[in-house]
Amino acid sequence: MDTPNVCKDFSNEKVLGILRTTEELNRLKDVDAILDKILLESRKLANADAGSIFLVEDQSLRFAYVQNDTLMKGDTSNAAAYADFAVPINEKSIVGYAALTGQQLVIDDAYALSSDQPYHFNQDFDRRSGYRTRSILTIPIKTFEDKLVGVVQLINAQDANGGPTVFDADALAYVPLLANSASLTIERGMMNRELILRMVQTAELRDPEETGAHVQRVGAYSAELYRTWATAKGMDPKLVRTGIDTIRLAAMLHDVGKVGVPDAIIKKPGRLTDEERAVMQWHTVFGARLFMNTNSELDRMSKDIALNHHEKWTGGGYPGKIPDIMAAQAVMGEPKQGEEIPVQARIVALADVFDALTSRRSYKDPWPDEKVLGLLQEESGKHFDPDVVSAFLEIFEVIKAIRAKYREAGSPHA
Ligand code: C2E
Ligand code: SIN
Ligand code: SIN
Ligand code: FE
Ligand code: FE
Numbered sequence: 001m002d003t004p005n006v007c008k009d010f011s012n013e014k015v016l017g018i019l020r021t022t023e024e025l026n027r028l029k030d031v032d033a034i035l036d037k038i039l040l041e042s043r044k045l046a047n048a049d050a051g052s053i054f055l056v057e058d059q060s061l062r063f064a065y066v067q068n069d070t071l072m073k074g075d076t077s078n079a080a081a082y083a084d085f086a087v088p089i090n091e092k093s094i095v096g097y098a099a100l101t102g103q104q105l106v107i108d109d110a111y112a113l114s115s116d117q118p119y120h121f122n123q124d125f126d127r128r129s130g131y132r133t134r135s136i137l138t139i140p141i142k143t144f145e146d147k148l149v150g151v152v153q154l155i156n157a158q159d160a161n162g163g164p165t166v167f168d169a170d171a172l173a174y175v176p177l178l179a180n181s182a183s184l185t186i187e188r189g190m191m192n193r194e195l196i197l198r199m200v201q202t203a204e205l206r207d208p209e210e211t212g213a214h215v216q217r218v219g220a221y222s223a224e225l226y227r228t229w230a231t232a233k234g235m236d237p238k239l240v241r242t243g244i245d246t247i248r249l250a251a252m253l254h255d256v257g258k259v260g261v262p263d264a265i266i267k268k269p270g271r272l273t274d275e276e277r278a279v280m281q282w283h284t285v286f287g288a289r290l291f292m293n294t295n296s297e298l299d300r301m302s303k304d305i306a307l308n309h310h311e312k313w314t315g316g317g318y319p320g321k322i323p324d325i326m327a328a329q330a331v332m333g334e335p336k337q338g339e340e341i342p343v344q345a346r347i348v349a350l351a352d353v354f355d356a357l358t359s360r361r362s363y364k365d366p367w368p369d370e371k372v373l374g375l376l377q378e379e380s381g382k383h384f385d386p387d388v389v390s391a392f393l394e395i396f397e398v399i400k401a402i403r404a405k406y407r408e409a410g411s412p413h414a
Contacts (some may be wrong), residue, residue: 049070060087079397108135217355253287
């Protein structure tokens with residue numbers, strides 16, 4: 001008697017792998033980390049050289065993530081991940097068609113599409129990059145209630161020797177299984193990002209200089225700096241991935257302690273007096289207090305960052321060592337220095353100052369990039385950890401792509 005199919009499937013290594021991936025996805029919190037993992041595992045299942053994910057936003061498909069083994073080196077930071085464009089949901093593009101019809105599309109050669117198809121292959125990317133797209137597998141990502149969340153597109157299936165081939169039946173069966181299983185996780189990741197953004201905006205609504213764009217930039221700069229720093233230290237890529245996931249959100253919360261600072265100071269146009277500045281400095285301790293007595297990794301890291309993002313590598317920062325930050329009569333202590341400052345806080349310190357200097361404030365104009373880079377180099381090994389400054393200079397193209405993606409209306413970099 002034949003073994004029923006369902007049993008065969010259950011002992012199937014690929015299905016078990018998808019279950020494992022789903023479990024790992026459930027431990028991630030931020031949407032970028034979730035998309036990174038989904039794309040990596042989908043590409044492994046289909047043996048694809050490259051891929052990207054689009055997410056539904058305002059009735060179009062917003063480009064959300066990309067990986068490309070040929071053009072990008074492994075787990076390094078890349079500017080293309082922050083490209084900012086959307087494709088309409090209609091039959092003219094491949095991803096638009098898949099979203100509109102809910103069908104998966106299997107294309108063996110992008111340059112040999114039959115002319116009776118309504119959709120066309122967009123050659124812009126190949127022309128700009130010198131990449132040669134051949135096979136394309138395009139799959140709508142749907143929840144079990146059939147709600148469309150986005151589209152995953154895999155490019156260039158490879159045979160065992162790395163030569164070009166076409167997507168096979170296995171890829172067509174397993175990639176949709178993974179993508180649909182991950183759909184709710186994607187929605188949760190987007191919700192986490194939005195919740196934190198809303199929390200920050202409520203806390204800082206009174207501060208006309210603080211915007212959602214600022215915290216999104218500091219979050220993304222910090223995530224990419226951490227990736228580069230940790231990879232250079234030879235950290236295990238799995239740990240790097242979870243570290244990126246947590247710092248992305250924790251860095252967005254670096255200034256929530258401003259809720260505790262009086263309006264007259266937060267809203268003051270122009271320069272602060274020494275007394276006002278001294279009050280403002282308590283935003284570090286106020287922020288840390290919000291995350292005490294909780295023990296998730298996100299809370300721990302948020303506390304470390306809020307408390308320590310104004311400490312300096314060789315000392316001279318604030319609030320310094322405080323025996324009990326919950327004590328009503330707490331006073332600021334001897335400044336921390338070097339590795340006494342958690343690395344995530346050393347990273348946010350640089351991301352925050354870079355963003356402050358390149359932005360307009362009521363008390364200063366935006367600085368030109370050359371002047372900012374000059375200051376960062378001057379302060380390397382003084383205000384800033386020199387390894388974090390090296391990481392920053394190494395990925396300056398990525399930093400600029402992030403700045404362009406999360407710009408505010410009227411900013412000089414728009
Ligand atoms: P912020 O404006 O986002 O600045 C963050 C950090 O960037 C500052 O931390 C400082 O290290 C650096 N930074 C900002 N502007 C300059 C600048 O013109 N030159 C240099 N060399 N560094 C700069 P800091 O000083 O501890 O200030 C923390 C926060 O306190 C500031 O965040 C801002 O919200 C507030 N603040 C500080 N000084 C003033 C001020 O004179 N007027 C007003 N309205 N707010 C101020
Ligand atoms: C685009 O990059 O414009 C979308 C690609 C596609 O048509 O699938
Ligand atoms: C900001 O990040 O804009 C405020 C700077 C700070 O107080 O850390
Ligand atoms: Fe701050
Ligand atoms: Fe800030």
